[in-house]
Structures are given as C-alpha cells and as structure tokens.
Amino acid sequence: QVKNREVEALMRKALPKRSVQILHDLGNTGDILDLAVYAVGGFVRDLLLGQENADVDVTVDGDGILFAETFAASHGCRVKSHEKFGTAVIVFPDGFKIDVASTRLEYYVSPGALPTVERSSLKMDLYRRDFTVNTLAISLNAPSFGKLIDYFGAYRDLQAKVIRVLHNLSFVEDPTRVFRAIRFEQRLGFKIAKHTEDLIKTAVKMDFLVKLGGRRLLSELVQILKEKEPINGICRMASLGLLRFIHPGLELTPELQGTLEEVRYVVSWFDLLYLERPYERWAVYFLALCERLTQEQFLDTCTRLAVSEHYRERLAEMRRQGDELVGPMERKLARGEQVENSEIYFTLRGLPVEILLYQMAKSGSSEVKRCISLYFTKLHGTRPLLKGEDLKQLGVKPGPLFREVLDVVLSARLNGKVSSKEDETALVRNLLS
Ligand code: ATP
Structure with a gap:
C-alpha cells in the first residue's frame, strides 16, 4: 500500500511547484462544493513512474462542469464545457489546461464508434479504461490528499511493467486499444501481458480492426509514429499482423527496415542541426512505411486513413516530385558526372523538409545524401548580396x-x-x- 505522503513526495519531486499547488487548489474547490475530486489516468501513471505528464486529467464525483466553473471563477481561468459529455477544460491565462470529467460510464454502441456517455461511479469510470496502468486515481480533497486509489491491480502492473486489459472484450469494444497497447509498451518499455497479447491476436484473426474508422486509425498510427523511437512500434505492429489493416500491400521487409533505420539516423541528424525548425517527423516515417506502395496504393492508404483529400493529394505530389527531381540527380552522380551547387539548389528548392529527409534516407547513394545535406547546411539559406x-x-x-x-x-x-x-x-x- 502506497502512503499518501509517499505520493505527495513523488509530486514534489516530479512536478513543478505550481502544478502541486494547482492539485491542492482543485481539491479545495472540491471541498467547498462537497465533491470528491481525483487526478486520474496517464497523469497518475507517469507520476508513479517519477515522470511529469503535462496533461492533467481530473475526475469529479458529480457535476464536472459546475466544478470547473467554480474553480475557474476563483483562479482567473476560462472554461470550455461540453454539456453532452459532462466534461470541461479549465484554461489558465498562460494556456495551461486541465481536463475535467464527471464520473461516467462510456459504452460503445458498435465497435469502432464513438462512445455514449452516462453517469456512474469512480470505479465504473476507471473500469472502462484501456489498460490497468491507466486506472489509478489520486484523491485531491484536503482530508485525503495523495490517497492512491487502485481498484484493478494497476500498481502491481506498473511495478511488473506490464500492459494488461481489464476484460476479455476490451479490444472488441474498441480496437484502437490494440495500437494504444503497442504505443504504451514501447514508450514505457513495458511488455504486453501474455493474455492481452492473445486477445490482440484473436481480434486480428477475427478482423475486428476492419471496422475501425479511418480517422481513429490514422490518429493511432500517427501517435505511434510520433513516439521517440517509432521503429520498435512499427516492428510490433508488423509482428502482430496489423499493417494489413492500414493497407494489404504494407509489409515489413528487410529493405523497409533498412530505410526506417536510415530515417532514424537522418531525422536525428536534422534535429541536432536545426533544434527549432518545425516539420512533421512522423510524416517522414509514414512515407518510408509506404515506400513499396505504388502511387495508386498510396492513395488508397490515405483514403483508408481518412486523410483529407487536400493533404492526400499533397502527400502524393510530394512523393512524385521527390522521385522525379532527385532521381535524375542520382543518375547523374552515378555516371560520375559533376553536379554543381546551383543545380542542387534549384532541384531541391521548394521541396518540403519531410520529403527531402525521406529522399535522403531512402537513397542508397552516399553522394545524394551528401547533396541533400549540403542543401540543408549551406545552400538553402544562400541569397545574392545584391538587392x-x-x-x-x-x-x-x-x-x-x-x-x-x-x-x-x-x-x-x-x-x-x-x-x-x-x-x-x-x-x-x-x-x-
Ligand atoms: P499520453 O501521455 O499519450 O497522452 P494518456 O494515458 O494520457 O497518454 P490519452 O490518450 O491522453 O492517454 O488518454 C487519457 C486516458 O483516457 C488514458 O489514460 C486512458 O485511460 C483513457 N483512454 C484513452 N483512450 C482510450 C480508449 N480507446 N479506451 C479506453 N480508455 C481510453
């Protein structure tokens, strides 16, 4: 049993002072309204792992919207509420946000659909979550501040480093959890429990993931690709047979693995070079993942993932342009011909960072890699002195x-x-x- 003061000590160690104060203040608002208030979910999971999670999720045993409005009024915050879901977001003047939910039971009318919400108890609220490690709650009310609430053996699983579902129908209820399991496993360095992995295999065999809406699938895929080390997640998706739900033509071949390793190398080089330059790192991995697909299959993949028409066309265009522009340069270099800096510049100018990094990773020619890297480091910012x-x-x-x-x-x-x-x-x- 973890003691309240141990949880408080963890808070002081892992969180900024201000966040700890806000947690106390949330509890005090609960005391005034006579409502039980809890921090829940990923925030608590990460706290117990000694890490800060900037997404603070709070659950209130009762009217969450009233709670959020009361807190906001005395702390100079704004509230955005969603009556239908009984949820609210408290927004601080500096943009810091707290998500507030009412204890609720979400149930799924059909697999892959959005949940319908009803009010229930904290225990039921936590029971509907994806994995045991996400079911912890910490009481924030002053008399019990820091009390850890663990209905489903979450603390034990955190220590054993396992990702475990709460019941056998979990993946049937919501197939996105298959991807979430992989994401948490890779990010936290945990292992999906044997029985949970068997349930994933059954869901895959029974094609439950076919019902998954494109948007939700895209969102899960992007989140995996946004993780610090996406390759492990991609390998895990492949070994569990998930890639075919994105497109039947996707396969983790040794060549693709090689390209992905190159992407890892190239993006970390780029990130070191340009700390602040924004680009979609996940898109570079996505382009690599789709490397073997024809242009038509690539468009099908985007349609499956409900990528907006505009963005789908843009991605396809980038893929084509990349090949069309870099290909001739590559062939010229292969013939041993000289490529002048101006040619590199005018060839690559206008191509987005994502496609340049992808081309750099995918090219087997070290000369092409050198040209693109020269473009980034020296040529890109060159301007005439004459105005x-x-x-x-x-x-x-x-x-x-x-x-x-x-x-x-x-x-x-x-x-x-x-x-x-x-x-x-x-x-x-x-x-x-
Ligand atoms: P992250 O650090 O990636 O944001 P998180 O645990 O905060 O991780 P979120 O996706 O923000 O994850 O979700 C918040 C909480 O909501 C999770 O802790 C989880 O318990 C619950 N949750 C989210 N998606 C699902 C789902 N598909 N099924 C069940 N519970 C979910």
Whole structure:
C-alpha cells in the first residue's frame, strides 16, 4: 500500500511547484462544493513512474462542469464545457489546461464508434479504461490528499511493467486499444501481458480492426509514429499482423527496415542541426512505411486513413516530385558526372523538409545524401548580396527579367564564382551588356 505522503513526495519531486499547488487548489474547490475530486489516468501513471505528464486529467464525483466553473471563477481561468459529455477544460491565462470529467460510464454502441456517455461511479469510470496502468486515481480533497486509489491491480502492473486489459472484450469494444497497447509498451518499455497479447491476436484473426474508422486509425498510427523511437512500434505492429489493416500491400521487409533505420539516423541528424525548425517527423516515417506502395496504393492508404483529400493529394505530389527531381540527380552522380551547387539548389528548392529527409534516407547513394545535406547546411539559406534596389539602379527593369538576373547571380554565388557585392555588380553589368 502506497502512503499518501509517499505520493505527495513523488509530486514534489516530479512536478513543478505550481502544478502541486494547482492539485491542492482543485481539491479545495472540491471541498467547498462537497465533491470528491481525483487526478486520474496517464497523469497518475507517469507520476508513479517519477515522470511529469503535462496533461492533467481530473475526475469529479458529480457535476464536472459546475466544478470547473467554480474553480475557474476563483483562479482567473476560462472554461470550455461540453454539456453532452459532462466534461470541461479549465484554461489558465498562460494556456495551461486541465481536463475535467464527471464520473461516467462510456459504452460503445458498435465497435469502432464513438462512445455514449452516462453517469456512474469512480470505479465504473476507471473500469472502462484501456489498460490497468491507466486506472489509478489520486484523491485531491484536503482530508485525503495523495490517497492512491487502485481498484484493478494497476500498481502491481506498473511495478511488473506490464500492459494488461481489464476484460476479455476490451479490444472488441474498441480496437484502437490494440495500437494504444503497442504505443504504451514501447514508450514505457513495458511488455504486453501474455493474455492481452492473445486477445490482440484473436481480434486480428477475427478482423475486428476492419471496422475501425479511418480517422481513429490514422490518429493511432500517427501517435505511434510520433513516439521517440517509432521503429520498435512499427516492428510490433508488423509482428502482430496489423499493417494489413492500414493497407494489404504494407509489409515489413528487410529493405523497409533498412530505410526506417536510415530515417532514424537522418531525422536525428536534422534535429541536432536545426533544434527549432518545425516539420512533421512522423510524416517522414509514414512515407518510408509506404515506400513499396505504388502511387495508386498510396492513395488508397490515405483514403483508408481518412486523410483529407487536400493533404492526400499533397502527400502524393510530394512523393512524385521527390522521385522525379532527385532521381535524375542520382543518375547523374552515378555516371560520375559533376553536379554543381546551383543545380542542387534549384532541384531541391521548394521541396518540403519531410520529403527531402525521406529522399535522403531512402537513397542508397552516399553522394545524394551528401547533396541533400549540403542543401540543408549551406545552400538553402544562400541569397545574392545584391538587392532589388541595387538591380534597379543597375538599370534592370522590374518584371520577369528581374527574377532571372537574380537567379543567375544566385547561381554564381552558390558555385563560388562571385564572393563580394562588387563581383555580383560586375556580373550583372556583364549580363546586361
Ligand atoms: P499520453 O501521455 O499519450 O497522452 P494518456 O494515458 O494520457 O497518454 P490519452 O490518450 O491522453 O492517454 O488518454 C487519457 C486516458 O483516457 C488514458 O489514460 C486512458 O485511460 C483513457 N483512454 C484513452 N483512450 C482510450 C480508449 N480507446 N479506451 C479506453 N480508455 C481510453
């Protein structure tokens, strides 16, 4: 039995002071309204593992919306409430959020559908969760602050590092849990319990995952691909036979494994180089995963995953452009021909980071990798020293010619043919004459 003060000590160790204070304040609001308040779910799981989880989920034994509004009024926060679900989000002035739910029983009208909600007890609320490790609650009311509530052996499973469902119909009820099991297993370094794994295999054999809506499938896949080490998750999906539910043509071949390892290498190189540059890392893994698919199969996959038409076309276009643009460069390099910096620049300019990283990972040629890396590190940010104003003074008339002249100057700069503003001016004069 974990003591209240041990939980409090964990909070002080793993959470910022402010978060601990907010937990106390939530409990105090519960005391005023005479409602029991609990922190629940992933937040508690991670806390007991000594980690902070910024998503604070709170469950109130009663009206969650009233609770959220009362708390918000005395703490200068806003509330966004969802009457239908009895849930609310408390938003602090700095954007920090707390999700508030009322104890409730969600049941599923059909597998893969969104749940219908009714009110129930805390125990029933926790029983409807995916895995035992997510069923812990901590009481926040002042008299019992820090009391750990463990109805389903969650603490034991946390210590044994296992992911276990609460009942045999769990995956039938909601097949997304199959993917969630893999995600938690890989992220936490846990193991899916034997019986739970058998239930996954049964669900796969009986094709329960076919009923899973595209959006939910996409969301789970993206979350796996967003994990720190997505390859383990992909391997696990493959070994459990899940890839065919995304597309029957998907298969984890040794070549694909090789490309995925290259993606891992390339994205960590890129992240080290450009700490702050935003890009969709998961999309690079996704493109690699779909490597063997034809363009038509790729479009089918996007349709299965309910990717919006606009984004689907964009992804397909990126895939095509990548091959069309990088392919010729690769062949030229393979023939031992020289590729100038300006050619690299004008070939790769306009391609999104995701496709460039994917091309870098997938290319077997170290020369292509070198060209793309050179593009990122040196060529990408290169600009002529001459500005539009300078060109006007040199007598270039604004219009299409302007762009052309600037591109010639840029090419010369990229290829090291000019280095100063005087060089560039001389080049433009030469061009004009
Ligand atoms: P993460 O750190 O990835 O956000 P989390 O545990 O907070 O992990 P969420 O997806 O935010 O996960 O879900 C919050 C809680 O809701 C989980 O702890 C889990 O108990 C419950 N939950 C989420 N999805 C399901 C599901 N499909 N079936 C049952 N319970 C679920």
